[in-house]
Amino acid sequence: MQNFDAIWKIYSDSFPKEERRTLEQQINILNKNRYNLNPIYHEDMLVGFYAVWDxxxxxxxxxxxxxxxFRAKGCGSKAIKNIIHKFDKIILEVEKPETYEAKRRIEFYKRLGFHLNNYDYEQPAYDDNKESVPLLIMSYPNKINENEFENVKNKLYKMVYKV
Known part of the structure; x- marks a missing residue:
């Protein structure tokens, strides 16, 4: 994949160890049919990425x-808006609003039309050397009910986290 090294650096710098794959794990999922790793450009310069599962x-x-x-320059908002225009229903995970940064991130997604769903959720550990992470699910364009949440959680656990 073109620009993978630059994307890997942004990935490594942006997420805590518990919330990311190892380099080997990441390389292994690049060819999965449902997974896409997409660069984000601003004025022909790589400024970020997004990784999605269909x-x-x-x-x-x-x-x-x-x-x-390049943060606070609209690049993230523009990328999310482009995703929103292509898909009817979107799910993402966020940290619980226990820190200033986590609260800011949740508000960022809310401004883009996402809804915070207050159901107990843990991101499974990516491997045996990591711990699971308590997170929350945000959804677009609507909140999800408890039954939908269980379906989302089960699909994420099975197809993304392989548990």
Whole structure:
């Protein structure tokens, strides 16, 4: 994949160890049919990426990140808006609103039309050397009910996290 090294650097700099794959794991999923790793450009310069899973009934944005030098310039919003125009239902995970950054991130997604769903959820560990991470699910264009949440969680666990 073109620009993979630059994307990997942004990925590594943007997510805590517990919330990301190892390099080997990431390389292994690049050829999965349902998975896409997409660069984000601004004025012909790579500024970030987003990684998504097409899970039939919804699109799961597993990761999205903008290089620190280009944050707060509208690149992330533009990328999310482009995704929204292509898919009817979108799911993503966010940290619980326990820190300033987590609260800001949730508000960012809310401004783009996402809804916070307050159901207990844990992102399974990516491997045996990591811990699971308590997170929350956000959905677009509507909140999801408890039954929908269970379906989303089960699909994520099975198809993305392989548990």
């Amino acid at each position: 899970l039939d009934t919804f699109l799961f944005i597993e990761h999205i990140a903008i290089d620190r030098k």
